[in-house]
Amino acid sequence: GNSVTQMEGPVTLSEEAFLTINCTYTATGYPSLFWYVQYPGEGLQLLLKATKADDKGSNKGFEATYRKETTSFHLEKGSVQVSDSAVYFCALSPLGSQGNLIFGKGTKLSVKP
Amino acid sequence: DADVTQTPRNRITKTGKRIMLECSQTKGHDRMYWYRQDPGLGLRLIYYSFDVKDINKGEISDGYSVSRQAQAKFSLSLESAIPNQTALYFCATPLRGHQPQHFGDGTRLSIL
Numbered sequence: 386g387n388s389v390t391q392m393e394g395p396v397t398l399s400e401e402a403f404l405t406i407n408c409t410y411t412a413t414g415y416p417s418l419f420w421y422v423q424y425p426g427e428g429l430q431l432l433l434k435a436t437k438a439d440d441k442g443s444n445k446g447f448e449a450t451y452r453k454e455t456t457s458f459h460l461e462k463g464s465v466q467v468s469d470s471a472v473y474f475c476a477l478s479p480l481g482s483q484g485n486l487i488f489g490k491g492t493k494l495s496v497k498p
Numbered sequence: 499d500a501d502v503t504q505t506p507r508n509r510i511t512k513t514g515k516r517i518m519l520e521c522s523q524t525k526g527h528d529r530m531y532w533y534r535q536d537p538g539l540g541l542r543l544i545y546y547s548f549d550v551k552d553i554n555k556g557e558i559s560d561g562y563s564v565s566r567q568a569q570a571k572f573s574l575s576l577e578s579a580i581p582n583q584t585a586l587y588f589c590a591t592p593l594r595g596h597q598p599q600h601f602g603d604g605t606r607l608s609i610l
Binding site: 389419427431488489490 | 502529531538539540541542543546548590599600601603
């Protein structure tokens with residue numbers, strides 16, 4: 386079946402550190418891949434997405450590349466800020482699912498000044 | 499105005515009570531979704547609707563029912579609440595295309 390596995394948190398970094406949150410998936414065909422971010426007390430916001438192999442999604446300094454060969458979509462940011470503290474969710478939309486999403490369990494990031 | 503509005507934002511109730519969570523959207527989307535979020539489990543799909551006459555079960559529909567009263571409104575009901583339904587509930591609609599990219603702020607539900 387379809388599933389998403391992302392690294393467990395919490396992840397604690399100092400400001401300006403490099404961030405990587407690993408995400409791997411299991412799916413048939415070519416799903417669409419997403420990263421969502423949830424700030425404290427808020428709903429989820431789409432951070433970035435990629436719809437085909439080798440696509441790179443980017444937004445707000447975050448990047449993720451759709452790697453079909455390793456079934457991965459790791460989230461990276463070169464220099465994190467305190468305001469990036471949030472929970473990050475990797476998700477996929479299976480081919481032919483008509484838009485339904487399957488989420489990973491989330492990774493909580495805390496950035497210290 | 500928020501595109502997706504959920505009410506109430508917080509609710510505490512007792513086991514066995516009937517509860518309705520409401521969701522409304524202002525963008526005229528056909529598709530609407532209800533998710534449940536539990537700590538350490540991510541979000542799981544409860545029900546989704548592709549239009550007023552098209553309602554579909556998601557991964558965890560047992561114990562829940564929904565009503566699509568109009569294109570703009572999609573309500574989630576717990577007919578007889580139980581403590582393990584304590585969770586954060588989100589409604590979502592597509593930002594564009596078919597992807598549920600736009601979430602409401604959530605309803606925090608506690609069942610004692």
